[in-house]
Amino acid sequence: MIIKKDEYSRSRELSINDFSGGELGLPKGACGLLAVAGDFKLSALLKAARCLQYRGRTGAGVTLKSLYKDSGFYNFHIMFRSAGKISELEQVLAAEGLRILEKRDMVQRKYYYEYDLPVIMHYSIIPPSPEEMMFREKISDEGRYIATIVSRFNKQYIDDARIFSSSKNNGTFLTAFELQDTIDIYDLPQYEDRFYDACLIHLRWPTSQGRGLWWGPQPISLGEVAGVHNGHLSSDMANARALEQLNIMLTVGTDSEGIFLAVSYLLRQGYTLEEIEWIICRKFPQELKGMTEEKRERYNELMSDPILFRMKMSGPATAITLVDDVLVGFTDRDHLRSFSVGVNDKIALLGSEQRAVISAAYFMHEELKMFDPEAGRIVGFTVKNKTVESLDYGWKKNDK
Amino acid sequence: MINKDVVFQRHIKYSEPESRGIYAQGAKYWVKVTDEIEEPGRGCVHCGTCVEACTHNLTDPSSATGVFSMEEICYDADGNRVSPEDTDGIRILEKILWINPDECCNCKRCVKMCPQRAIKVYENPDYHDIGVTLTGHEEINNIISRAAGKSTVSSAHMGRGKSKLYTDWLIDAAEILSPTRDHMNEYAGQMRGMTLGKRTARFRCDVPIMDVHQSYGSNSHEAVLARMMACIKLGRPFFTGEGYIHPDMMPAAGHCILQFGSGGFGPWVELDKFAGFSMKYGQDAKKGKGGRLQDKKNDYEIALLRCVEALRHLSSPNPQHLQYSIEELPMRVESLRALLGDDKLIGADVYGTAWNFPEICVAIAKAGFDYITVKAGDGSTGAAHLVDLQNRGLNIVYLTHKADLALRQEGLREHVSIIAEGGVMDSFGAMLAMLAGADFVGLGMRTLHVLGCTLCQRCHTGQCAWGITSRKYGHRIDPVTASDGIVKMIKSFHEDMEGMAAGLGMSNHADVIGARRFRYHGSDPLLFETFGKGEFPKQVPHVSVKERTKKIFKTREAVFAENSEQFDKILKNIDGDSLKIDVGFDQIESMHLNHLMKEASDRGVRKFYLDNVMGQRTIGTGVKCDEITVRGLVGNHAFAFVRDVKINVIPNHSTITCVPANAQVGVANTSNPSEINIAGDVSDLFAAYAISGTFRVAKSGGVRNLLLMKAGLPEDWKNIDVDRYQGAERNEILSELTRRYQKRRARRERSTWADFLKSFEQKLHNRKPPVAVYGLGHEKGMGDYFMEYAQGGIGIVLNIVNREMPIGYYVCSGMTAGAAYIRGNVADEQLGVGVRRIEYLTLADTEFLRHHIDGFLNAFSGVDIDEEYNASLKEFRQQYETNPERVFSGFCKIIPISSLAAESNE
Known part of the structure; x- marks a missing residue:
């Protein structure tokens, strides 16, 4: 490979390769996961997640649900490859009808000297009026409008910026380093006593440098959807095609993102948890025999939909997805990744290793009922105002 | 004695074709034997050398002859046939050399052995x-073979x-x-005294050309x-392939790098005697597939x-099951490092x-491997499907x-x-x-030519006439x-x-590696783009030096130095031959705990009690001791890889959060423990590759x-003693290898090959297979793919909680040997x-079960697991004691459909 001389910058700005993956493509994710919903302390969770650090070193992220719930605006966390791009890209947001109410630097200056960091800013954003949204994008729903714009922005400006948190309620914090670095850089202890009722933590295994360092870390968040996944799907193209044909575009481009967007699509379409399990994890053909006639018919009906049929997740995966107030987790049917759940009436803990779940419980001083869900089984919870509720198989999301 | x-009378005859019609593909090669009339003085003398030389017979593999066979017919003076015993009556002896060219694969053994140079083999x-x-004989014959149902x-x-x-x-x-x-x-151009491995682990090599992994079993x-002897003589490591090595070859263990293929074959004992481990993740000649050794x-x-x-x-499964993706590589290296040391x-x-x-190379380097073997396109194999052989990989220089x-x-290059x-x-x-950047290269095929290989493509048949891939010959x-x-x-x-290096003005190995002093001027666009143009930068613009300081690369010595205070405090608690270590949940990390245990073992500790354990990895691996008790x-x-140790894992009820006695992924893999008792759940891949x-x-x-459970550890491996060859001189090892081979050869010469093999049968029966007993819990049943690909060993599912499913x-999918006893319903569609x-x-089954149920109840009845489980176990015990027959009647047994009857792949 001939390396162009200008690809690496001598300033503190990140190179395009470091930031976006440039022409080399995008990274795949494969990592350690821990999620919790309910009434808990962030510090205990972060401490527990450290035991997963050995599974990943180049990327650590945290999503805190309901962190911004009282703000009333959309909260964008944007990373800019260089400071010089900020004003230009702010204009891009404005041109899409988004009003920037307020902006601030999320990272203390000293960290920019210590790490190779993009410029990371927090924006308070107000979407256009319903009429204007209709005029611009033929979309009346605020959330959908934001997701569309963020998605388009991330794809178009992949070389220069990434909106990695765009929720009205939740905040996502990412770095391409280790968990302790993420904690320090964003000063996460400052949120310790703030309100939050769920959290996703992800520790990413390093793939080659220069392959989209800043586009690999998870949780991947778009609007009110956030998710973490470990493994490397061999079905990534099939999954991406299914979403493409639903006009749901990947913004980060990893195999993982496809899962989260599929889960959010299916949940919002009103499929039951069991149906989502069927579609994404699938059953062994032999298992159909043990199903009731009614269920088998429904199963076959869903499988005959060519788009849903392509949403099956193949290859190693444990995935935990947060969609609005719903937290779901599952593994691939072949169980090439482990997955553990611990619940009591206060919290639900989901992790990619028993150790992480029990450690979290230990640091929180909680007694839990612990189990490893069977291969390809979905588990779901709702969490509202720190109250967590386990969902049964037939539960479906009803937004109306 | 034949009368003078x-x-x-001598004749050379060709056998009838085996079939006629579309599917008669006929002889691929034509075998021509010249007679005396055609070439006087150089004709066939019917000496029968070719009959002995040729071993190829696909149609009738059990036949004593291949392409050639000799028929002798005796006549009396009147031309009537007489018995060969009638020596006085014989007047005419007709010798017919029968030739069946359909079986010929062009290995040329007959040609090279013929004392008269009377044989010619050429394309038919x-x-x-x-x-x-566009569509020549290869394509047409491929189609005909497939249509005829051939392999x-x-x-x-x-x-x-x-x-x-x-x-x-x-x-x-x-x-x-x-x-x-x-x-x-x-002093110029010299490539000597290099090392394979650049960190603490190194193997000194006198030549830059290595042998490649070819397994015992695929090779004779x-x-x-x-x-192996060539490698020792040349001063380079010998790569074993995934078939392990023969006990007779153990004196050379210090020169051998064991390959851990996805089948994990072998006893996996005395591992500290070897030079290292190679993890086989892939091979170009059979992309994405594991190896396969046929029953015969x-x-x-x-x-x-x-x-x-x-x-x-x-069958070696396609994936390496203990690491499904790159994030799991460091965990695997950690485990192997714990086993083998720095x-x-x-x-x-x-x-x-x-x-x-x-990306893959970088991930491997970051995970802590010492070397990467790049298996590029044009590599070959002892058996693979045509489609994989045709699917040629990328060029070696490019890769x-x-x-x-x-x-x-x-x-991380250095x-x-x-x-x-x-x-x-x-x-x-x-x-x-x-010059493109490799430290060493591997030559596999070239080595086999020296042994006689003429690339006849019959390695997989076990009929190699040169005795390279056929054990019999x-x-x-x-x-x-x-x-x-x-x-x-x-x-x-x-x-x-x-x-060539001297011609480039270079003085040593280091000058050559990655020097790029070559040029490609052909028509391949990828190669031309990469190597055809003059200019390329001498250095990459940016290197992340920090990566090298990661703790994954830290040696045991360095870890001890950094934590001497904490470690000394813990080691002070050694009490005679036992040591209690309070892990304090997250206070001691995995490798530190492993190092501590090793140090304690070196100081004479045989029994460990590990308290407040919370998911620490690699416990016990590489530690020589008798007993380990883990609470947590x-x-x-x-x-992993433990040997002759008794292990108990018990739950920890000492804090608000109960820490169950569970085991996470891949626990007890490739092990030979005396027993392991886990008073809780185990996760995926428990006791995978376990031997005994x-x-x-x-x-x-x-x-x-x-997964891939084995059939027990033979006595030969239990009592192997090769300590005195560790660090021995090359010549001493070579002469010991020769001595052992001569002994073997003498034993073999005294009997037929079949009898020679038969002499090992009793040793097989003397092995004690590994047994695993599961109680089942209320949380979940036994997972899918139980005992997948098992090659021996017994699994028992007691189902003490009486789960319906x-x-x-x-x-037991793909199981080739061994058995599973499962109590409860197993539907047909659940079978693999x-x-x-x-x-x-x-009766033998119930006796066996009784023994193991007793053992199970003894192991867990005294342990407080959790209320629900304790009650179920008590109930099961009562039922078993009052009415054992009822318990036994609930079992079914799952066994492989005999693979002896399986269709051969020929």
Whole structure:
């Protein structure tokens, strides 16, 4: 490979390769996961997640649900490859009808000297009026409008910026380093006593440098959807095609993102948890025999939909997805990744290793009922105002 | 005694074709034997050498003859047939050399052995001259073979077109701008005294050309021994392949790097005697697939080595199950490092994937491997499907360059050695690969030519006439002289390379690696783009130096130095031969705990009590002790490779959060414990590759428990003693190898091959298979793929909680030997591929179960697991004690459908 001389910058700005993956493509994710919903302390969770650090070193992220719930605006966390791009890209947001109410630097200056960091800013954003949204994008729903714009922005400006948190309620914090670095850089202890009722933590295994360092870390968040996944799907193209044909575009481009967007699509379409399990994890053909006639018919009906049929997740995966107030987790049917759940009436803990779940419980001083869900089984919870509720198989999301 | 008046009549005849019509493909090669009339003085004398030489017979593999057979007919003076015993009556003796060219594969053994040079073998035009350029004989015959239902397995190269290394490359020479050097009389061009491995673990090599992994079993005993002795003579490691090595070869263990293939074959004992481990992740010749040894090649002796049942097909699964993706590589290396220590090599064998190869190399380096073996396109194999053989991989020079560049950018190039192999044909190709960035190259096929290989593509049939890939004919190779031949060939290539290096003005190995002093001027766009243009930067613009300081690379010594205060405090608690370590949940990390245990073991500790454990990994691996008790949760890959140790895991109820006695992924893999009792659940891949011992799990197991379980540890491996050869002189090892071989050969000469093999049968029966007993819990049943690919061993699911569906799907799928006893319903659709269910138990079965149920109840009745479980266990115990027959009647037994009856792949 001939390396162009200008690809690496001598300033503190990140190179395009470091930031976006440039022409080399995008990274795949494969990592350690821990999620919790309910009434808990962030510090205990972060401490527990450290035991997963050995599974990943180049990327650590945290999503805190309901962190911004009282703000009333959309909260964008944007990373800019260089400071010089900020004003230009702010204009891009404005041109899409988004009003920037307020902006601030999320990272203390000293960290920019210590790490190779993009410029990371927090924006308070107000979407256009319903009429204007209709005029611009033929979309009346605020959330959908934001997701569309963020998605388009991330794809178009992949070389220069990434909106990695765009929720009205939740905040996502990412770095391409280790968990302790993420904690320090964003000063996460400052949120310790703030309100939050769920959290996703992800520790990413390093793939080659220069392959989209800043586009690999998870949780991947778009609007009110956030998710973490470990493994490397061999079905990534099939999954991406299914979403493409639903006009749901990947913004980060990893195999993982496809899962989260599929889960959010299916949940919002009103499929039951069991149906989502069927579609994404699938059953062994032999298992159909043990199903009731009614269920088998429904199963076959869903499988005959060519788009849903392509949403099956193949290859190693444990995935935990947060969609609005719903937290779901599952593994691939072949169980090439482990997955553990611990619940009591206060919290639900989901992790990619028993150790992480029990450690979290230990640091929180909680007694839990612990189990490893069977291969390809979905588990779901709702969490509202720190109250967590386990969902049964037939539960479906009803937004109306 | 034949009367001297006997008249000899000699004839050469061809046998009838086997079939006629569309599917009659006829002879691929034509065998012509010249008679005296055609070429006086050079004609066939009917000596029968060719009859003995030819071993190829696919139609009738059990036949004593191949292409040639000799018929003798006796007549009296009147021309009437008489019995050969009637020596007085015989007047005419007719000798007919029958030739069946249909069986010929062009191995040329007969041609080279014929004392009269009377045999010619050449392409049969009737087979080869069909079709047109685009669709020639290869395509048409392929179609006919498939339509006739023939196997698509082949071996060696496909030989479709020339290698990309063949033409259009130019290795430079120095001229005017810098001087060339003289490697003969000066210090120049020298490639000696290199090391494989660049960190603590290193193997000193005197030549830059390595052998490649070829397994014992695919190669005959003699072929392996010849290659091994050549390696010792040349001063380079011997790569074993995934068939382990023969106990007779153990004196050379210090020169051997064991390959851990996805089948995990072998006893996995005395591992500290070896030079290292190679993890096989891929091979270009069978992309994405594991190896396969056919039942007939898995003879009694092989089964002893591989610790499996004999005469069953042996399939290595496609993935390496203990690491499904790159994030799990460090965990695997951690486990192997704990096993082998810092001074043994750990390597990764990978094939060059189409797009993400640099990523894979970097991941391997970051995970802590010492070397990467790049298996490029044009590599060959002992058995693979045609489609994989035809699917030629990327060029070795290109892949080597990609790996080199990726590792340089990551700052890890001087942490990891690269061996490039696959399609290196000679010193020129070897030099190209090294100039592109390889530290070493591998030559596999070339080594076999020295033993006689003429690429007849019959490795997979076990009929190799040269005795390379056929064990039965292995004695046709003399390992000592054959190894000398290999040494001479390699030294000749080595000298070429030193000459080329000197011609470039270079003085040593380091000057050559990655020097890029060559040019591609051919038509391949990828190669031209990469190597055809003059300018390329000398350095990558940015290197992340920090990567090298990661703790994954820290040695035991360094860890001790950094934590001496904490470690000393813990080690002060040693009480006689026991030590209690309070892990304090997160206070001691996995490798630290492992190092501590090793240090304690070195100081005489035999019993460990580990308290407040919370998911620490690699517990017990590489630690020599008698007993380990763990209170708490056992982390991934704990108890891997343990031997003769009793392990108990018990729950920890001492805090608000109860820490269950569970075990995470891959626990007790590849182990030979005396017993392991886990008073909780185990996750996926528990006791995978386990060779011997008793495993008891109070509750359930996850997916793929007892995967590839083996059939027990033979006595030979239990009592092996090769300590005195550790660090011994080369000559001492070589003469011991020769002595042991002569003993073996003498034993073999005294009997037939079949009887020789038969002598190992009793040893197979004397093995004690591993047994795993699961109680099942209320949380979940036994996972899918239970005992997948098992090659022996017994799994028992007691189902003490009386689950209606005790187990998942694909039960015992691909199992070739061993059995599972499951209490409760197992539906037909839950059974895996190739197994069947038996609903009744014999008396021997119930006795066996009784023994193990008693053992299970003894192990767990005194342990407080949790209320619900304790109650169930009590209930089960009562039921078992009052009415054992009722318990036994609930079992079914799952066994493989005999693979002896399985259709052969020929």
